[in-house]
Amino acid sequence: MPYRDQAILARSHLTLGRLTALLERLNVPLLYLGDLFERSEIRDLLSLVALDAEFGGLGLVRVAQLPAYGATEKDSLAVIAWAAVEKLPVIQALARVAEIDGLSDTGRDGLAKLGAELAFVGPGTSPWSMLTGWLFETGSYLNALVRSSDPADRQKLIAIYHLLKVCGEHDAVGDGSRKRLLERIRRIELLNQDSVYRAISAEATDIDAVRVLTIHGSKGLEFPAVHLPALATRYMPASRKGSRTPALAKYPQLNMAKVDHDAEEECLFFVGLSRARDHLSLTRAVKYTTQNATASKFLDSVSSIPATTRTAPSSVPLPIARPPVVVERRASYSASELETYIRCPAKYRYEQLMGLRGGADGAAFLDFHRCVRRTLAWIQDRRAAGVATSAAEALAHLDEVWAERGPVGHGFEGYYRQAANRMVANGAVFIATEQGASVDGGLDVTIAGRTVTMEPDRLVEAGGVVRVQRIRTGRQTKGEGDKPIYGALRLAAQKRFPGRTISVGAYYPSDGETREFPAGKEDKAIKAFEGAINGIEAGQFPAKPDDPRFCPNCQCYFIWIVPHNVV
Known part of the structure; x- marks a missing residue:
């Protein structure tokens, strides 16, 4: 048939996505795109659009390694670093790769070729103009796909056609911003509103x-x-x-x-x-x-329909395994970087090993939290120095921090500032009235033969009790106390303060409440951090976040290689 x-x-x-991922590996032709924006070929094109549209030029890490250019990851990182030092857009840096040290010969030639293909792109070039110009005029990305009769390649062409329709719609409403298109796609994915982009267009329905x-x-x-x-x-x-x-x-x-x-x-x-x-x-x-x-x-x-039962090993080819990354063994790790690995191994690699960082553009919510945390840290430092801070003084300092680092001019600035004022005022009162003396220095504990260092937000000693606290500027969650960091903090505090009573918890300035977390999670913390250390040193960095819902917020979202789910 x-x-x-x-x-x-x-x-x-979800079920269809899992099934079609397997069927595509069996070369079964399908009229189904799945999650359009998580397809590999679409990630290639979105990474291209992200060049100089999103902070840091991170898209180059993916685009540079396309077969047409043959550059290595190291080559792309060298260009990104050089562009940052020279304060140049990455596309302009590609035109000057001859000046960049440390590139492989193949990488230098390939990146120069990419730079020539993107020479027509400027700050105001729309996503539609950039993609159509590169796909149909200067680049060679479509060559193999157009010549191929492979069902998977036909599917890729359909997906690219759909992405171009999205860009055309974006352009048709008079918005030529590449950055805003990427922000829109992130929102679509974050809110799980991509179902409209899964349907195959009428132009493709004649395909067998x-x-x-x-x-x-x-x-x-x-x-x-x-x-x-x-x-x-x-x-x-x-x-x-x-x-x-x-x-x-x-x-x-x-x-x-x-x-x-x-x-x-x-x-x-x-x-x-x-x-x-x-x-x-x-x-x-x-x-x-x-x-x-x-x-x-x-x-x-x-039940009247005859049923048959068949047991057989899977005939689905396994996806190509990525080779492990060579990682130098270390004597110590910070708890914060191990937490990053636990949340997502791929994110750890991008941030900690490759040094890729996104900008604060469009991150008003994060800027607001950073301002609050910076101000509360200032209050805590003054207390440690024996200086009390009133709520009025704390709010005055917040004014200075906000003017320098806050979401000034953002549409929700008033809402964010009102919340920040409440948090800072609550924090100032809490720190000023708390009994005990602040203790300087950090904490550490040995896990898997490595030293794991921690810097709690607050370390206070009073009457034989040592309080170890993290300041959480977000809302309270039921599972906060289950996080490995709290068990590790308890172990580290017991090591530094033997014989003292240890209290581990979190302070929430939004409502002025403090939560203490009971002992008993130490073994879980050791297991989690030990697993992270072993994974890092084995060079295993799969894109397996603990909560995929928030992946679209990651600065490296478009350059990730998304693993297929399996049934």
């Missing part, structure tokens, strides 16, 4: 490829053959999620009960079944990732 006569339907884009849709998206359509995978508990029906909207007391009949949820899911199941005209395939796996799965209860309604 031709591919174009078949359709894969699933309950969610399997149609891939959510069941919701298939309503009103019909296909000769339909595959309904993942018919297992938690996938179909999906687990019922609690509503964030308060229950309607006046109209209780409008509140969705569990029975309503189950009925809606069952209707969705039968919508999927009814999309098939001639052939229908219902499948499930006995295990998804590492979890066993039972059959969907909806399969009971079609």
Whole structure:
């Protein structure tokens, strides 16, 4: 049966994304893009757009290593560093690679070629003009894709076409800013509002490829053959999620009960079944990732259909493994850098090993927090020197810090400043009235044969009790005390202050509250930091964040190599 006569339907884009990632590796042609902005070829183009549009020229790390240029990571970092010293845009630095020391011969030639291809790009060049000029006129990125008959390459061309449509829409409303386009894409990804970009355009529907849709998206359509995978508990029906909207007391009949949820899911199941005209395939796996799965209860309604069970090893080719990075073994690490590795190993590599840093542009929220923390640190330093600080003095110092480093002129400056004033005033009162003496110096503990150093925000001794505190300018979270840093702080404080009672906690200036965290998490802290140290020294830096929801906020988001999920 031709591919174009078949359709894969699933309950969610997450399930479809996992399945299509595997099918693409098997060279099955698909009319499905998945998350457009996380596709490899789209990341290549967004990294290009980010050159001199986002602070630091970080996109060069990815673009320079494209086959057409053959530069190494070291070459790209040398150009970025040289451009920073010379205070030049990265694209201008590419035109002067002959002046940059430490480049490989191949890298110098490739980067010079890239510079010549981007010579037409200036500060006001729009994303549309930059991409179309490079793709269709000066560059050679499309050459191999256009000549290829490989289904995966056809899919890449479709994805690039969609990205160009996004850029064209951005340009059509009179916004030629590359930076604002990238900010828009980050927001789309952060808010998980990319579903509109997953649909294949009408121009590509004549391709002989399997149609891939959510069941919701298939309503009103019909296909000769339909595959309904993942018919297992938690996938179909999906687990019922609690509503964030308060229950309607006046109209209780409008509140969705569990029975309503189950009925809606069952209707969705039968919508999927009814999309098939001639052939229908219902499948499930006995295990998804590492979890066993039972059959969907909806399969009971079609139990008269003969079922077959097949157990076979996976025939899906494994993705190409990245070689480990050679890392020099060290005698000590700071707890803050190990926390970065725990949050995301790839972020650790970009920041700590490669020295890549994003700018503060567009980070008004972060600037506001930095101002508060800087002011509270100033108050704490004065207290350690025996000088009390009133709330009025603290706010006056905040004025100075804000003028230099705050989000001045931002649309939400008034809101941020009001919150900052409250935090600083609360912090000044708290520090001034607290009993005990501030203790100078940091803390350290030995983990995995390495010294792990820590600098708590506050270290106060009073009556045989040593209080170790972090200042958290964000909102309180239930899991704060479970973070490895608190167990490590307790161990380090016990080492420095033997025989004393150790209190470990966090102070929240937003509401003036202090939370103490009980002992008992020390083993967890050792295990987490030991794992981070071993991972760093083994050169393993996968893009596996502990909370992928916040990846779009990372300065290196567009240059990451995104791992495919597996079913």
